[in-house]
Amino acid sequence: MKKVKNQITKIYKRKCEEIEILICYRMLLQRISRHLSPEEVSFLMGKPLDFMTSIETFKIKSILAFDLFSMYRVLEVNSMDSMMPFGVELSSQKNLYELHVTTLADRVIYELYKVDVEQNQKVIEFKLIDARHDIDPYTNSTTEEVEKIRIFLNEQIDVGFFNEERQPDEIHNLCCAELKRYIRPKNLMLVLDELLQGSEAKRIVRKEIGYGFGYVLAAHEKSTEKK
Helix, strand or coil, X not given: CCCCCCCEEEEEEEEECHHHHHHHHHHHHHHHHCCCCXXXXXXXXXXXXXXXXXXXXXXXXXXXXXXXXXXXXXXXXXXXXHHCCCCCCCCCCCEEEEEEXXXXXXXXXXXXXXXXXXXXXXXXXXXXXXXCCCCCCCHHHHHHHHHHHHHHHHHHHHCCHHHCCECHHHHHHHHHHHHCCCCCHHHHHHHHHHHHCCCCCCCEEEEEECCEEEEEEHHHCHXXXXX
């Protein structure tokens, strides 16, 4: 098969049970169906921005229960049961899997294969297609949305919203509710990053809280610490 120009494929390997791959598949499918990038999910969870990518590419193999519940909340999973393949007979044998992540001009393709070492062959388990989240085809509407978020968050600083620690998904939910539209998390991230560099009176800081990160006005950072 002829290779497409500028195509980049990376391969990630993991040896695990079938149930782990099925859960990984359903989380990836849920993220893609909600049009969220791995960085956006990580941000809403209050985790480092490479957190979800590390999970999806098998660099993180064990997820804390707290992070799992947080991930399900951000991905709007209705119930834990919906992520489990009940009624399907699964093997407890560990198999070798390969995830091929191919980046094209406008999309990212995820193909997962189960590797049969003895037969020297690969069987495809699933194929999913995601958008290139680093490319924005809506520059005008993005500029408009970023400005609305910027004005709104500055108003929230003035009324004391950031006088206590706020989690990213809490801030996102407030923006969506008050601006009466769905706010793309990546645009909220841009404005929060600006506020991290803001003037002394308006500057917020990102600090570790529990198992993630939150935002608080710099002038009130110490007052939120547990005594």
